[in-house]
Amino acid sequence: MGVIEQSLNYLQPWEFSPAWILFCLASTALYIRGLVHFRRSGRCTGFWRPFSFFLGIAAIYTVTQTHFDYLAQYMFFVHRGQHLVLHHLAPFLIALSAPFPLLIAGTPKRVRDFPGITTVVQALRPGYRLLQQPFIAALLFVGLIYFWLLPAVHFDAMLSQRLYQLMNWSMLLDGLLFWWLIFDPRSSAKGGLGYGVRITLLLAVVPPQMLLGAYLTFSHNVLFDVYEVCGRAWPLAPLTDQRLGGLITWIPATMMSVLAVLIILGRLLGQRAGKYRYG
Amino acid sequence: MGIKRCRILFLSGMLWLVGCSDPSWQTKDISGLMPPLKFELTNEEAQPVSEADYAGDVTLLFFGFTHCPHICPTTLAKLATVLQALGEDASEDLRILFVSVDPARDDPATLREYTQAFGPEFIGLTGNEEALQALTRRYRVTYGYGEKDDKGQYDVSHSNAVFAFDRNGDAQLLIREEDAQEAIVADLARLLAN
Numbered sequence: 021m022g023v024i025e026q027s028l029n030y031l032q033p034w035e036f037s038p039a040w041i042l043f044c045l046a047s048t049a050l051y052i053r054g055l056v057h058f059r060r061s062g063r064c065t066g067f068w069r070p071f072s073f074f075l076g077i078a079a080i081y082t083v084t085q086t087h088f089d090y091l092a093q094y095m096f097f098v099h100r101g102q103h104l105v106l107h108h109l110a111p112f113l114i115a116l117s118a119p120f121p122l123l124i125a126g127t128p129k130r131v132r133d134f135p136g137i138t139t140v141v142q143a144l145r146p147g148y149r150l151l152q153q154p155f156i157a158a159l160l161f162v163g164l165i166y167f168w169l170l171p172a173v174h175f176d177a178m179l180s181q182r183l184y185q186l187m188n189w190s191m192l193l194d195g196l197l198f199w200w201l202i203f204d205p206r207s208s209a210k211g212g213l214g215y216g217v218r219i220t221l222l223l224a225v226v227p228p229q230m231l232l233g234a235y236l237t238f239s240h241n242v243l244f245d246v247y248e249v250c251g252r253a254w255p256l257a258p259l260t261d262q263r264l265g266g267l268i269t270w271i272p273a274t275m276m277s278v279l280a281v282l283i284i285l286g287r288l289l290g291q292r293a294g295k296y297r298y299g
Numbered sequence: 300m301g302i303k304r305c306r307i308l309f310l311s312g313m314l315w316l317v318g319c320s321d322p323s324w325q326t327k328d329i330s331g332l333m334p335p336l337k338f339e340l341t342n343e344e345a346q347p348v349s350e351a352d353y354a355g356d357v358t359l360l361f362f363g364f365t366h367c368p369h370i371c372p373t374t375l376a377k378l379a380t381v382l383q384a385l386g387e388d389a390s391e392d393l394r395i396l397f398v399s400v401d402p403a404r405d406d407p408a409t410l411r412e413y414t415q416a417f418g419p420e421f422i423g424l425t426g427n428e429e430a431l432q433a434l435t436r437r438y439r440v441t442y443g444y445g446e447k448d449d450k451g452q453y454d455v456s457h458s459n460a461v462f463a464f465d466r467n468g469d470a471q472l473l474i475r476e477e478d479a480q481e482a483i484v485a486d487l488a489r490l491l492a493n
Contacts, residue, residue, distance in 0.1 A: 094441040179439055179473075180332040248459045249475060251362070251435075254443035255456040 034090035037185065044081045048074070051119060054126030069117045076113035079105050084188065093178065094253040096244055097264035103191050104268055107165070108276045111195030115203040116283070152201050154213065154221050161198045162228045164190060165269070169232070171243055178246040202280055215288045222277045222284070233270020237263050324489075325482035326463075326474045333462070333470035336360070338434045340398065340426040343411035348424065350468055356394045357490045359474075360462040362440060364401035364455045365413040370476070371397075374461065377480065379417045384484045385491070390420050392466075392491055398434065399425040400442040401455050438462060465490055 033041075051073055058065050082088055083105045092102035124132075131137070150156065168174060168187050177183040202222060206212035213221075236243070242258045252261065336350045336358060350358075359378065363371035378395055385393070397414055399405035402425045405413075410423030425431070435441055435458075445454035463472035463486070471490060474483055 090441075093439065094443075175327075176332060179329060181439070183332075245475065245477075249473065250440040250460075251442050251458040252456045253441060255445040255454045 030087040032087070033085040034087060034093070035181065037085065039185070039189075040081070040084045044077050044085075047123070048077055050123050050126035051077075052126065053128075054119075054122030054124070057125040058122065065122065069119075070122075071117075072113045073117035073119050073122075076110040076117070079110040079113070080192065091253050093184070094247065094250060095256070096247050096261045097268060098253075100265040100268040102188070103165070103168075104272055106188055107161075107191040107195040108199075108273055111192065111199040112203075112276055112280070114196065115199035118203065118205045151197055154201075154217055157198055157201050158221050158224050160194055162225050164194050165229065166232065169236075171245075174244055175246045175249075178250060199280075202284070215284055218284050219281050222281050226274045226277050229273050230270055233266050233268075233273065236266025236269055238266070324472060324486055326472045326478045326486050329462075329470050329473045333439075334437060335470060336464045336468040337437065338398075338424075338426075339430055340424040340434070341407060343407045343414065343423045345407040353394050353396070354468065355466055356392050357466055357487065358464045358468070359393070359395045360398065360438070360464065361395065361460075362398050362400050362435065362442065362458045364399050364457065365405050365409055366401065366452065367455070367457075370457075370459045374459070374476070375414075375417045375421065377483075378461070379421075381480060381483050381487065382418060382420060384480070385488060389487070389491055390418070393420055393487070395421045397421055397423050398431070399423060400431055400435070400457050401444075402427065402431070463487065463490060465493060 051070070055065060055070060083092065083102045088098070088102065091098040093099070151160065168177060168191070177187045201213060202218050204212040208214040239262065240259075242248070242262060244262065247261065248258065336353075339347065339349050342348045361371075361374060361378075363374070365371070375395075375397065382390055382393065382395075395417075397410070399410060405423075405425055407423070407425070410425060414421040414423040426434075431442075438458075440458035440460075442455060442457040445456070447453045459476050461474040462470060463474060465471045472486055474486075
């Protein structure tokens with residue numbers, strides 16, 4: 021097999037899933053339309069915001085609709101990497117880019133004026149408010165990581181295609197909710213969370229993730245036999261696989277919290293400086 | 300919406316999640332999690348075979364390779380003991396399909412020689428990469444090859460579990476390495492009785 025053919029193979033989805041492709045394509049299309057709309061009306065979006073958004077979408081596509089997904093199904097540590105992208109990295113980048121004004125501007129007027137769309141939004145609001153209560157958001161964020169790693173649940177999720185998709189979608193959606201709560205550009209007066217609460221939230225989710233990561237890393241037993249049952253992508257010692265997975269759950273995941281705290285602190289300081297300058 | 304309705308919705312959601320598994324099986328119940336048996340492979344006589352050739356029998360599906368040092372011989376030997384415990388009737392209605400994922404070294408003759416050691420119910424199957432991938436992908440299992448040593452030998456990673464299908468070809472059980480022999484005998488007897 022030629023090098024080109026092989027690399028093309030790696031770019032193809034392992035399990036073609038219209039939902040992931042539609043999600044990535046639709047959000048990219050809406051965003052680009054929004055960018056065009058903004059440019060026409062002379063509003064500036066800069067380079068970094070669109071860059072961050074597209075990088076996030078590209079990351080989601082890569083881990084779900086390329087050969088990466090194959091490896092994620094047959095190697096524990098790659099699976100942990102997939103969830104790191106779906107639950108932390110990609111939603112982090114997307115939320116940081118604050119894409120709503122652009123996405124809304126990019127939505128065709130026909131869709132925006134579609135009868136019933138306001139009713140749907142209104143109906144979803146109480147549920148959204150509930151999920152975005154800081155305590156519930158933190159619990160959900162950590163709880164979902166633990167839930168899908170319960171050995172019995174993990175076993176079924178890896179065996180059944182339906183549960184596997186449910187697992188990955190739940191990670192992405194929860195990631196988007198959580199990081200949106202953290203990076204919401206609105207101030208606390210306008211409905212966003214106060215900066216203190218955001219920082220507390222970010223720090224609160226660190227210890228449970230460290231604990232879980234350390235447990236996986238230092239455990240002497242193979243906790244997830246589903247990778248023996250299904251076979252690994254290549255012969256790798258089960259404990260090595262588990263340790264690598266533990267390290268991914270532990271270190272980069274918690275570093276995302278630290279990074280987010282720095283960004284929030286930066287905003288806080290920026291706000292203070294602004295006050296002194298003008299007030 | 301009343302609290303009661305919420306609760307019913309929640310409970311049925313949880314039931315859907317756990318896949319309504321039947322607790323009376325002693326090995327892992329996979330009905331509903333996995334699709335029915337379907338394959339197109341080559342048998343020990345180098346003839347093309349499909350699931351239709353084993354219709355009406357209870358079939359066990361196991362992936363491995365004949366150079367396998369531990370898992371394959373242990374699993375197949377364990378199944379041979381299980382067969383003995385099940386009695387003579389079982390050997391007429393139970394087929395154990397040993398699918399080699401190492402077709403480069405396992406030709407039909409090698410496979411025949413290998414499975415003969417375990418009993419007439421054991422059937423060696425293999426296929427080209429495409430056929431093997433279609434089957435392994437269907438059961439969400441995989442395999443991979445390690446680096447070759449000086450003698451050209453290499454390790455193969457593969458699934459260590461046995462998939463059990465009922466007489467209709469529907470996936471019913473997953474037998475794992477640590478499952479006790481009595482549990483396997485009891486479950487297979489139940490599958491054969493249906």
